[in-house]
Amino acid sequence: MRRPRWIGALVLSLAVAGGFAALGQWQLERAVSTGTVVNSDTETVxxxxxxxxxxxxxxxxxxxxxxxxxxxxxxxxxxxxxxxxxxxxxxxxxxxxxxxxxxxxxxxxxxxxxxxxxxxxxxxxxxxxxxxxxxxxxxxxxxxxxxxxxxxxxxxxxxxxxxxxxxxxxxxxxxxxxxxxxxxxxxxxxxxxxxxxxETPTAGTTAIASPMPDQSVQLNWLNIFYAAEWVVFAGFAVYFWYRLVRDAWEREQEEAAEAAGNAPDARVG
Incomplete structure (x- = not known):
């Protein structure tokens, strides 16, 4: 992991993960903004x-x-x-x-x-x-x-x-x-x-129901789901770097073991 090429790969994976995290933050902001009440002062004439x-x-x-x-x-x-x-x-x-x-x-x-x-x-x-x-x-x-x-x-x-x-x-x-x-x-x-x-019905009729709009904030769960996806992608970017490093290390260990097994015994002769 301390080799220069893998440190460079780590920087790259962290940059990708940061981009994914930023996209997740944007989706989370969208989930809140689309659920915000547009006009909260409708009852003032x-x-x-x-x-x-x-x-x-x-x-x-x-x-x-x-x-x-x-x-x-x-x-x-x-x-x-x-x-x-x-x-x-x-x-x-x-x-x-x-x-x-x-x-x-x-x-x-x-x-x-x-x-x-x-x-x-x-x-x-x-x-x-x-x-x-x-x-x-x-x-x-x-x-x-x-x-x-x-x-x-x-x-x-x-x-x-x-x-x-x-x-x-x-x-x-x-x-x-x-x-x-x-x-x-x-x-x-x-x-x-x-x-x-x-608000005042004409004579002989009843008032038309026209209640105030719903003022409760409803979050956009689809955007929240997308935000969670981007967080998962960010974590996967770092995990992908780890797996590449581990695979390279395991390959080197296998090659070293094979080389040690194929080397002639110095004690022969």
Missing amino acids: RPLHEVSQPQQPVLGTEAAQRVEVTGHYVPSGFDILGKRLNDGTSGYWVIGQFAVDSPADTYLAVALGFTTDPALATSTAQGLRSAGSTASETLTGRYLPTEGPVVTDAQKPLIGVTALDGGPLGTTMSVSAFVNQWAEFDASADVYGGYVVS
């Missing part, structure tokens, strides 16, 4: 314009944040959605189009309330449309990312239930689909990339 901007996607630090925004509802924007779950119960959402005061000409999708009765959902949305109120108010709720549009919403309408515009009833809170349905929305208007679940 903040102005929507401070949380997100129109025409922008909802980031992880913005999702599930409680927000408030001032503006008014657009009468033609009230409608209903079907196949919505509320604490495990399937039913209908009453939804609306909210025109925010600042920035101007900007709209926001809002989920207003839940009911299991399709007739009640329809009558509530129709009543809100007929009221035609555009009074300014402050909306408070939880800001959530938009849902993707579903093609089957247009292909397989719910039996006996239609949207207020006479088309098939949608099932997803898709902002991209709403901008094509809202009568009061033109090419120059902006829209928020997410929607707000109102």
Whole structure:
């Protein structure tokens, strides 16, 4: 082991082991960082314009944040959605189009309330449309990312239930689909990339369940497994050097024994 070539091999194996250990440390940091809560202050109500901007996607630090925004509802924007779950119960959402005061000409999708009765959902949305109120108010709720549009919403309408515009009833809170349905929305208007679940349900409906996100830290066990693997590889690098040295030593011992056994006896003659 003290021979120069094996000392050099030891330095090389320690360098390899150090690289493996560094990779294990990186995997361990990843396991912790991916399990860290992205937004731990979701329950403090903040102005929507401070949380997100129109025409922008909802980031992880913005999702599930409680927000408030001032503006008014657009009468033609009230409608209903079907196949919505509320604490495990399937039913209908009453939804609306909210025109925010600042920035101007900007709209926001809002989920207003839940009911299991399709007739009640329809009558509530129709009543809100007929009221035609555009009074300014402050909306408070939880800001959530938009849902993707579903093609089957247009292909397989719910039996006996239609949207207020006479088309098939949608099932997803898709902002991209709403901008094509809202009568009061033109090419120059902006829209928020997410929607707000109102904390105060509209009359006749119940509040939509929108609990605070889970704040507990969940470790990524796959990354921890990878980190353990790199530690094993680091140990194997040093063990591999040891086995090479031992094999060389054993080979030399065998060669020396063979040479001693084949040498002529000095006492003969």
